[in-house]
Amino acid sequence: MGKxxxxxxxxxxxxxxxxxxxVLAKAAMLNGFDVKMSExxxxxxxxxxxxxxxxxxxxxxxxxxxxxxxxxxxxxxKLEALRLMPYLAEGGRLIVNxxxxxxxxxxxxxxxxxxxxxxxxxxxxxxxxxxxxxAIAEGLGEPRAANLVLLGAMARYLDIPEPVWEEAIKxxxxxxxxxxxxxxxxxxxxx
Amino acid sequence: MGDLMLGNEAIARGxxxxxxxxxxxxxxxxxxxxxxxxxxxxxxxxxxxxxxxxALEVGIGSSIAGARTLVAMKHxxxxxxxxxxxxxxxxGVSGGLVLITADDPGMHSSQNEQDNRGYARMAKLPILEPxxxxxxxxxxxxxxxxxxxxxxxxxxxITTRLAHSQSIVETAEPSQVELKPYQKDAxxxxxxxxxxxxxxxxxxxxxxxxxxxxxxxxxxxxxxxxRRIGIITSGVVYQYAKEVLPDASYLxxxxxxxxxxxxxxxxxxxxxxxxxxxxxxxxxxxSVRSWGLPVHxxxxxxxxxxxxxxxxxxxxxxxxxxxxxPAPAALPPRPPMMCPGCPHRGMFFELNRSKVxxxxxxxxxxxxxxxxxxxxxxxxxxxxxxxxxxGMEKARGKEFARKLVAVIGDSTFIHSGITPLxxxxxxxxxxxxxxxxxxxxxxxxxxxxxxxxxRVSGETAPSLDLEALVRAIGIERVRVIDPLNVKETRQVLxxxxxxEAPSVIIxxxxxxxxxxxxxxxxxxxxxxxNGCTACIRTGCPGLELYxxxxxxxxxxxxxxxxLCAQICPLDAIVEGGTANG
Numbered sequence: 107m108g109k110x111x112x113x114x115x116x117x118x119x120x121x122x123x124x125x126x127x128x129v130l131a132k133a134a135m136l137n138g139f140d141v142k143m144s145e146x147x148x149x150x151x152x153x154x155x156x157x158x159x160x161x162x163x164x165x166x167x168x169x170x171x172x173x174x175x176x177x178x179x180x181x182x183x184k185l186e187a188l189r190l191m192p193y194l195a196e197g198g199r200l201i202v203n204x205x206x207x208x209x210x211x212x213x214x215x216x217x218x219x220x221x222x223x224x225x226x227x228x229x230x231x232x233x234x235x236x237x238x239x240x241a242i243a244e245g246l247g248e249p250r251a252a253n254l255v256l257l258g259a260m261a262r263y264l265d266i267p268e269p270v271w272e273e274a275i276k277x278x279x280x281x282x283x284x285x286x287x288x289x290x291x292x293x294x295x296x297x
Numbered sequence: 298m299g300d301l302m303l304g305n306e307a308i309a310r311g312x313x314x315x316x317x318x319x320x321x322x323x324x325x326x327x328x329x330x331x332x333x334x335x336x337x338x339x340x341x342x343x344x345x346x347x348x349x350x351x352a353l354e355v356g357i358g359s360s361i362a363g364a365r366t367l368v369a370m371k372h373x374x375x376x377x378x379x380x381x382x383x384x385x386x387x388x389g390v391s392g393g394l395v396l397i398t399a400d401d402p403g404m405h406s407s408q409n410e411q412d413n414r415g416y417a418r419m420a421k422l423p424i425l426e427p428x429x430x431x432x433x434x435x436x437x438x439x440x441x442x443x444x445x446x447x448x449x450x451x452x453x454x455i456t457t458r459l460a461h462s463q464s465i466v467e468t469a470e471p472s473q474v475e476l477k478p479y480q481k482d483a484x485x486x487x488x489x490x491x492x493x494x495x496x497x498x499x500x501x502x503x504x505x506x507x508x509x510x511x512x513x514x515x516x517x518x519x520x521x522x523x524r525r526i527g528i529i530t531s532g533v534v535y536q537y538a539k540e541v542l543p544d545a546s547y548l549x550x551x552x553x554x555x556x557x558x559x560x561x562x563x564x565x566x567x568x569x570x571x572x573x574x575x576x577x578x579x580x581x582x583x584s585v586r587s588w589g590l591p592v593h594x595x596x597x598x599x600x601x602x603x604x605x606x607x608x609x610x611x612x613x614x615x616x617x618x619x620x621x622x623p624a625p626a627a628l629p630p631r632p633p634m635m636c637p638g639c640p641h642r643g644m645f646f647e648l649n650r651s652k653v654x655x656x657x658x659x660x661x662x663x664x665x666x667x668x669x670x671x672x673x674x675x676x677x678x679x680x681x682x683x684x685x686x687x688g689m690e691k692a693r694g695k696e697f698a699r700k701l702v703a704v705i706g707d708s709t710f711i712h713s714g715i716t717p718l719x720x721x722x723x724x725x726x727x728x729x730x731x732x733x734x735x736x737x738x739x740x741x742x743x744x745x746x747x748x749x750x751x752r753v754s755g756e757t758a759p760s761l762d763l764e765a766l767v768r769a770i771g772i773e774r775v776r777v778i779d780p781l782n783v784k785e786t787r788q789v790l791x792x793x794x795x796x797e798a799p800s801v802i803i804x805x806x807x808x809x810x811x812x813x814x815x816x817x818x819x820x821x822x823x824x825x826x827n828g829c830t831a832c833i834r835t836g837c838p839g840l841e842l843y844x845x846x847x848x849x850x851x852x853x854x855x856x857x858x859x860l861c862a863q864i865c866p867l868d869a870i871v872e873g874g875t876a877n878g
């Protein structure tokens with residue numbers, strides 16, 4: 107029996123983490139794996155931290171990943187990357203959109219954004235990869251497609267073939283947005 | 298190959314396949330997607346009812362009229378529907394009726410974490426608990442069949458992690474289920490005391506039959522494994538336990554009321570150490586202990602919040618979490634907040650400024666309680682704002698009411714704000730009620746309601762006239778304002794607070810997320826800005842402080858609502874932003 111792969115996708119409400127997670131879950135299913143995925147709806151989506159968890163493998167029980175057991179944390183924002191680091195397994199991979207969105211306590215100067223801590227992780231942590239997915243998406247003319255750029259960047263570390271990803275994107279994304287989302291995914295793979 | 302479905306999608310699919318004709322609900326996280334999905338299937342009537350009590354009453358009528366029926370609500374919604382539910386337990390059904398109760402352990406999006414399995418015991422009803430999406434789909438059909446066979450409504454209890462987790466579901470073709478013939482049966486459906494006494498005897502008979510059923514029903518099953526550890530569990534918690542202890546023995550209970558006593562006795566006697574692992578209340582455990590069986594339960598497990606694989610590993614096996622990559626610092630939290638451009642921000646900015654007591658309610662605007670707006674004194678339940686404001690006035694006098702408002706959303710007002718407003722008028726209250734009318738049920742994801750002019754399906758409906766309604770209740774002072782017009786909001790609020798008469802301010806502007814108008818972002822004239830930060834006190838994500846005391850527009854977020862521009866004492870925030878100005 108193979109191992110279950112654990113992926114955490116985190117971002118700020120409105121960044122499209124849910125769509126990325128759904129594409130990943132769909133791709134894993136199309137590739138023949140059992141899949142479970144836990145989402146967050148409601149209150150938390152109003153600009154709060156949004157965490158989704160995707161697990162796939164021959165047989166998956168829990169929809170929740172245990173702390174210290176994520177193979178990948180894919181973060182759409184730097185502070186959220188730091189927040190979810192404790193979920194990473196030893197040797198787990200941290201993929202980060204090099205973007206800061208100030209949370210409310212920082213906006214009103216009740217707290218400081220952890221710029222230095224993020225920079226230190228970027229420099230020092232093996233298996234970490236920071237890049238500006240938002241800029242890449244803007245380059246494609248659709249800043250909102252940063253979520254698929256990030257997914258593309260993660261795809262190279264997962265054992266799911268390219269055509270399966272494409273099929274999953276086509277099955278998940280509305281028709282009119284498919285072209286730019288496929289382009290974003292491919293741009294992410296090369297990033 | 299099946300398809301990935303949320304628990305809620307699977308429930309809708311199950312209802313469709315099992316021939317449900319009528320589905321009713323009031324939106325509430327984590328239940329909302331059930332009716333949204335069911336409304337997309339052909340041949341099923343679905344509706345957003347004004348509240349959960351009405352939703353269940355429509356469901357009761359549908360069932361008595363002979364149709365298979367699904368009613369869905371969040372856990373606290375069952376409190377609202379409890380009155381019809383507890384008597385429906387006596388009348389029983391004609392067409393099968395399943396009531397989905399979507400509980401929220403951990404309070405991801407709720408004001409409490411009550412365990413609605415308690416209702417099953419109180420109402421003497423069967424309750425089923427699925428542990429993944431496939432089971433959720435299958436248990437909808439099973440619930441409807443049991444409902445008809447045992448002449449009882451059936452509760453199907455899900456939790457957030459079931460409702461909002463996706464797993465693979467095999468679908469089937471829908472069954473053709475005919476309406477049952479309508480038969481007048483006053484002894485069964487007219488709950489005069491004389492009839493109700495006879496029906497209570499039927500309920501007791503039913504309870505005993507269901508106890509027998511619980512012993513043999515396949516969803517209550519023993520999975521023998523390593524007999525040193527035996528786990529009795531239900532719902533999604535079963536999955537957490539299997540994750541941690543894949544080789545242990547399990548008694549998986551798909552039906553948790555009534556409980557199968559003999560099956561539980563067999564299981565507990567068949568293992569060295571038995572654990573009851575259940576989220577929130579010790580409902581299974583207390584029964585098991587009352588039968589003199591030795592089990593661990595809440596002596597080890599928390600009685601608050603969600604369970605998780607970590608907690609089970611810790612409490613059963615003594616394992617602690619090993620963290621390879623600790624977070625590098627104490628990090629600022631990222632609480633949810635009002636969206637940039639949210640019309641509520643204009644009203645809450647003024648409420649904060651005028652330092653009034655705010656009797657609050659349930660919706661996106663509850664975020665007005667958070668800094669820097671910090672303008673909410675109470676939030677209890679749907680509709681509580683108006684009655685609570687009247688109570689405050691009656692306790693402290695009319696003077697107190699000159700610095701007191703109730704705030705309530707449009708959907709929440711229709712849900713349960715109308716009767717307390719009647720109370721205000723009837724009993725001489727002079728408080729000001731602000732209806733935050735953003736033309737949608739925003740918090741749960743923009744569902745229609747009787748005031749939006751559309752139904753769940755999107756088809757046009759008559760639109761409830763809030764002004765006419767509150768006037769009919771007897772409110773003479775009715776004002777309609779745009780909350781993003783600062784001057785108007787300030788003036789009207791001042792006048793209505795001062796008036797020694799009950800008043801309603803309808804603060805009307807559509808939710809920024811449904812208003813599709815695209816406007817270029819504003820800009821800060823850096824020559825004029827002196828860094829007073831008045832604008833920052835709106836708490837809008839579209840504004841950024843930089844270099845100690847300079848403000849700029851975050852063009853990614855700014856919707857050009859102009860609230861900050863109206864507040865700026867130096868007129869330094871102007872139209873025509875392009876880059877970060």
